[in-house]
Amino acid sequence: MRLIASMLAATALLVGCGGEEQAPEALEEVPVATAPQKDGEGSVTAMAGPYYYAQTWDNGKRLTVCANDLTVHRPNGSTCTLTRGQTFTVYSGGSEWVPGHAWGNCGVDGQVQNGWFC
Incomplete structure (x- = not known):
């Protein structure tokens, strides 16, 4: 440049x-x-990282988690953690947070930060 x-x-x-x-x-x-660089959790942008960002056409699909761990936030305030290789069914993709169903060791509905799928 x-x-x-x-x-x-x-x-x-x-x-x-x-x-x-x-x-x-x-x-x-x-x-x-130079463009500012953000490091750490919470700095994922659509299609910018090495992992897949769930879009609206992924609604109803069961995606695999590629992050080492991914926190599932439930409506009642509790959380659970999905680990790499476990799956998450997307209810509504395309935004920073994705609602859906966490499989694996969670087995609950909740939302996760987008951009951590394979």
Whole structure:
């Protein structure tokens, strides 16, 4: 990215009004902003990570958990944990939190953070 921006700046400086190339007096490097990086839980965005993000077309499908552990939040405030390889049936995909049924050692309805499926 930085190389492309520098090449564009150099090309713009070399082309004169009459179409003739002129030597630049000073070649300045174009500043390139870096994107902020978030690490840790809660920073998953749609289709950005290595894991699958459940969409609306996944409604009714039973997806496999790829995270080491995935917390299932129940409406009454209690939680349980799914581990890698266990499954979760999606009721309504496409948002940051996915409601559905947790299989494996949970066996309850609840919601999980999206983006941790295979």
